[in-house]
Amino acid sequence: MVAIVGVGFCGFNSTTPDLSWKEIVYEAAIKAYSDAGINPRRDVDSFVTCEEDFWEGVAISDEFVPDQLGAVVKPTCTVCSDFLYGLATAYMQIKSGLAEIVVLEAHSKASDLKTLGNAIRHAMDPIWLRPISRAHPYYLAALEMQIYMCERGLCEEDVARVVVKNKNNALLNPSAPYAANVKLEDVMRSPKVFDPLKKMEIAQTSDGAVILVVASDEVARKLTDTPIWIKGIGWWTETNSYDTASFSALYAYKAAKMAYKMAGIANPVKEVDFAEVDDRFAFKELQHIEALQFANKFEVARLLRDGYFDRDGVIPVNVSGGSLGVGNLLECTGGQKTLEVILQLRGEAGKRQIDAEVGVAQVWRYLPTFSGAVAVLGV
Amino acid sequence: MIEKITDPEKLRHWGGKIELYWVYTSGKAGDLFFKKLKADGKFLAAKCKKCCWIYFPPRIYCPKDFSETEYLEVSGEGRVRAFTVARLDPYEKELKKPEIYALIDIDGTNGSIIHLLGEVNAEEVSIGMRVKPVLKPKEQMLGDLTDILYFKPI
Numbered sequence: 001m002v003a004i005v006g007v008g009f010c011g012f013n014s015t016t017p018d019l020s021w022k023e024i025v026y027e028a029a030i031k032a033y034s035d036a037g038i039n040p041r042r043d044v045d046s047f048v049t050c051e052e053d054f055w056e057g058v059a060i061s062d063e064f065v066p067d068q069l070g071a072v073v074k075p076t077c078t079v080c081s082d083f084l085y086g087l088a089t090a091y092m093q094i095k096s097g098l099a100e101i102v103v104l105e106a107h108s109k110a111s112d113l114k115t116l117g118n119a120i121r122h123a124m125d126p127i128w129l130r131p132i133s134r135a136h137p138y139y140l141a142a143l144e145m146q147i148y149m150c151e152r153g154l155c156e157e158d159v160a161r162v163v164v165k166n167k168n169n170a171l172l173n174p175s176a177p178y179a180a181n182v183k184l185e186d187v188m189r190s191p192k193v194f195d196p197l198k199k200m201e202i203a204q205t206s207d208g209a210v211i212l213v214v215a216s217d218e219v220a221r222k223l224t225d226t227p228i229w230i231k232g233i234g235w236w237t238e239t240n241s242y243d244t245a246s247f248s249a250l251y252a253y254k255a256a257k258m259a260y261k262m263a264g265i266a267n268p269v270k271e272v273d274f275a276e277v278d279d280r281f282a283f284k285e286l287q288h289i290e291a292l293q294f295a296n297k298f299e300v301a302r303l304l305r306d307g308y309f310d311r312d313g314v315i316p317v318n319v320s321g322g323s324l325g326v327g328n329l330l331e332c333t334g335g336q337k338t339l340e341v342i343l344q345l346r347g348e349a350g351k352r353q354i355d356a357e358v359g360v361a362q363v364w365r366y367l368p369t370f371s372g373a374v375a376v377l378g379v
Numbered sequence: 380m381i382e383k384i385t386d387p388e389k390l391r392h393w394g395g396k397i398e399l400y401w402v403y404t405s406g407k408a409g410d411l412f413f414k415k416l417k418a419d420g421k422f423l424a425a426k427c428k429k430c431c432w433i434y435f436p437p438r439i440y441c442p443k444d445f446s447e448t449e450y451l452e453v454s455g456e457g458r459v460r461a462f463t464v465a466r467l468d469p470y471e472k473e474l475k476k477p478e479i480y481a482l483i484d485i486d487g488t489n490g491s492i493i494h495l496l497g498e499v500n501a502e503e504v505s506i507g508m509r510v511k512p513v514l515k516p517k518e519q520m521l522g523d524l525t526d527i528l529y530f531k532p533i
């Protein structure tokens with residue numbers, strides 16, 4: 001097996017005016033190496049980073065990676081995707097025998113990006129979608145939300161409850177800039193900026209970095225008494241076309257199937273203790289809970305209302321506060337979700353600690369995609 | 380250091396902006412689609428020769444089983460599967476006039492298109508509503524998606 005033996009993070013903040021993105025990464029890297037008890041210049045065989053040029057504002061952004069990671073004159077590769085895809089790459093590099101210790105990095109300096117909406121527009125099909133898209137691309141999420149609500153018979157409150165749960169969960173997370181003691185009526189009063197999508201149901205961006213030290217079985221056991229094992233990992237893409245998409249988070253269902261199969265999990269409700277799922281739009285959390293097979297498709301909303309996914313529920317979801325509480329960290333979103341699973345499994349989650357042995361981290365590739373990845377971690 | 384700087388523009392910084400321009404070619408299927416739309420005001424879809432799935436917008440390959448397609452003509456009319464009233468522009472500033480975006484299932488195909496709705500108030504739009512495309516005057520057409528101005532209720 002492959003294990004996570006060190007973790008470090010910096011953030012998460014709505015803005016980080018005092019640090020450049022490189023300094024954010026440096027701060028997280030120092031913590032990760034200290035946590036793992038390694039020297040990056042001596043011990044690390046390979047570095048994997050996750051980023052996307054449009055978020056960074058520089059082209060060939062992978063070229064800017066090594067310095068702040070202790071990775072100069074070392075094997076380095078960039079995965080142009082979310083952190084969880086990088087975790088899959090790190091896993092494969094170790095399983096193949098190419099490396100024994102791999103460092104994985106993702107960051108967000110979203111506050112530097114003054115035109116998030118236009119960056120997302122550039123991800124739209126330039127022939128069949130972008131030319132008529134004058135509004136903020138959030139409208140695409142609203143269309144998917146309406147289809148999902150109709151197909152599942154959901155009311156507005158069913159979606160709004162996700163915001164209430166996550167923002168309140170975030171109150172116990174010192175690294176959650178969007179924590180708030182909100183009630184259902186507060187969310188229901190939030191303006192419908194993209195009817196039926198409400199302003200408070202959209203995760204705002206935040207800054208930060210997450211860095212993991214990943215190691216082979218043998219090395220992991222030497223480095224630490226508390227390795228977190230990567231039990232399963234999966235990723236899946238449906239299509240980029242809005243005319244053939246299922247609008248039901250099929251990507252998450254299939255990625256979870258792949259990860260569960262690898263982890264030997266037949267009954268997720270019984271075998272998974274908690275999950276951090278992508279909730280960058282509140283309705284996405286409901287879709288993803290369903291895709292991870294924690295509930296039947298017509299039961300998700302009722303179970304959420306009954307507290308099944310609360311911090312003290314049967315399967316706690318987004319104990320960290322999720323992206324609605326912590327913020328949309330762009331390609332580091334899966335990093336924040338993985339970080340929370342690791343902290344919980346290690347018993348280092350502070351006031352929000354729950355009792356758990358197996359956790360799932362799930363991420364979506366954000367608008368305008370039908371792609372995502374899932375990791376199953378355990379002690 | 381207790382106090383923090385909260386405005387990035389108060390630090391030494393560089394306001395970056397890069398102007399980039401592309402030419403996006405619409406490909407064989409796209410070219411034919413937009414030429415036919417301009418010449419005859421007609422709409423093209425594409426049917427997979429193997430599984431008979433009818434794609435709209437048309438493409439020359441079937442993404443499901445990776446085989447060839449053949450073109451067929453459709454009316455361009457359809458039904459609203461989903462719609463939203465967008466109130467913010469890409470900079471998250473309020474739009475002067477809210478825009479209605481819809482996912483429209485196109486008649487006689489398995490496909491759909493996302494486009495604007497026009498000549499209708501938001502309160503009057505419903506799921507399943509029948510709509511038809513409104514085209515630009517022929518002499519103003521550019522050969523791209525904006526040649527369809529919007530869809531309006533039938």
